[in-house]
Amino acid sequence: MSAEGEQYGSSEEEDMYSDDGQEMEEDEQGEAPAAQAQPVLGPKEWVGLASMPAATQQALLNALGKLRGRNVNEMTVIFIGKQGVGKSSTVNTLLNERVAPSSPFQPENVRPLLAGRMAAGFTLNVLDTPGLLEGDSVSARGLMALRAALNGRKVDAFVFTDRLDTWRVDNADRAIFTALAENFGAELWERTILGFSHAQTTPTDGKPYEQFVAARVEQYRAAVRSTLGMKNLALPYVLIENGSRCKTNGDGEKVVNDKPWVTDMVSTMVDVASVGEGYEYDHSKAGKKLDPNNKHKIWILPLFLIQVFVLRPLLIGQIKRDVKKAESKAKGKK
Ligand SMILES: Nc1nc2c(ncn2[C@@H]2O[C@H](COP(=O)(O)OP(=O)(O)OP(=O)(O)O)[C@@H](O)[C@H]2O)c(=O)[nH]1
Ligand SMILES: [Mg+2]
Structure with missing residues (x-):
């Protein structure tokens, strides 16, 4: 977290983002086209805030004001x-702007995306990242995109998003928990909020909603803590409902279980942001394992050398000896 505005577009990786949250097109060489290579970078006025219900606007400014109170x-x-x-839908709901592409049918964004928004002298930077799964394994591409998003930037809070209505934490999920810790340090998890989308889900087991939520949250926390061997991880949680049928209260605010959830989410982010100095990606400590499928590649060269310099000569020697034997046998018969 920093008290001063950061420089946008100051690093090579910054070219991956645009100031309005739209992904930049790639040309055939995979580079940003010249016309867009140097967009006018920097946070924009948070226009989406003005069209939120007045109660939400006030509550958000109050929550962010806690940080301003600390300079x-x-x-x-x-x-x-x-x-x-x-993830993208939540970014859009949070900013009340369609900055991130979202689709029910296919993985949407393959590159990270940054949207910086200013209101009342405060800048809120929101980053959306591509999904971390590819088939049944952790996506190396997803991890690289995350690294690009983290590089050179202090992060105050991570929202590890999953659906409330999925009743599983499987091996692929656990592999993601581990890959994040291995690649970006366990500190990432100390700044992580669990964000459960589809929170307007009706409990299928007939349990009261609160119990249903508590069970899913505890299941998730236990899985993260046990996978990482970090039993004291706090892992606060927030409930999210991005659907257009999200209930609203008398003030027009989107609510989940009667609570205005956008405000609740931002307050939780502020609480996490208020602790310590923020997360900074440490290149030297992590990053060598970005390809989770790379683990055994270290053996390729030694095995190749053994094959060329040991096995092959042995085999050729044996073949030569066999040929000689066969020839002398044939001579003997004559
Ligand atoms: N009902 C409901 N639908 C949601 C909610 N959040 C997301 N969706 C829908 O779920 C689908 C996927 O949402 P996205 O926001 O694109 O998901 P994502 O995590 O960004 O996905 P990738 O970019 O592919 O990693 C979209 O059709 C959304 O409309 C929610 O809280 N409630
Ligand atoms: Mg997305």
Whole structure:
């Protein structure tokens, strides 16, 4: 977290983002086209805030005001998780703008995306990242995109997003928990909020809603803590409902279980942001394992050398001896 505005577009990787949250097109060489290579970078006025219900606007400004009270004028949050769990939709709902592409049918964004928004002298930076799963394994591409998003930037809170209505934490999920810790350090998890989308789900087991939520949250927390061997991880949680049928209260605010959830989410982010100095990606400590499928590649060269310099000469020697034997046998017969 920093009290001063960061430089946008100051690094090579910054070219991956645009200031309005739209992904930049790639040309055939995979580079940003010249016309867009140097967009006017920097946070924009948070126009979406003005069209939120007055009660939400006030509550958000109050929540962010807690940081301003500590002389901090900026907060950076980043959404991570598998494909299709609602990361982009949540970014859009949070900013009340359609900045991130979202689709029910296919993985949407393959590159990270940054949207910086200013209101009342405060800058909120929101980052959306591509899904972290490819087939049944952790996506190396997803991890690389996340690294690009983290590089050179202090992050105040991560929102690890998943659906409330999925009743599983499987091996692929656990592999993602581990890959994040291995590649980006366990500190990432100390700044992580669990974000459950589809929170307007009706409990299927007939349990009261609160119990249903508590069970899913505890299941998730236990899985993360046990996978990482970090039993004291706090892992606060927030409930999210991006659907157009999200209930609203008398003030027109989107609510889940009667609570205005956007405000609740931002307050939780502020609480996490208020602790310590924020997360910074440490290149030297992590990053060598970005390809989770790379683990055994270290053996390729030694095995190749053994094959060329040991096995092959042995085999050729044996073949020569066999040929000689066969020839002398044939001579003997004559
Ligand atoms: N009902 C409901 N639908 C949601 C919610 N969040 C997301 N969706 C829908 O789920 C689908 C996927 O959502 P996205 O926001 O694109 O998911 P994502 O995590 O960004 O996916 P990738 O970019 O592919 O990693 C879209 O059709 C959304 O409309 C939610 O809270 N409630
Ligand atoms: Mg997305």
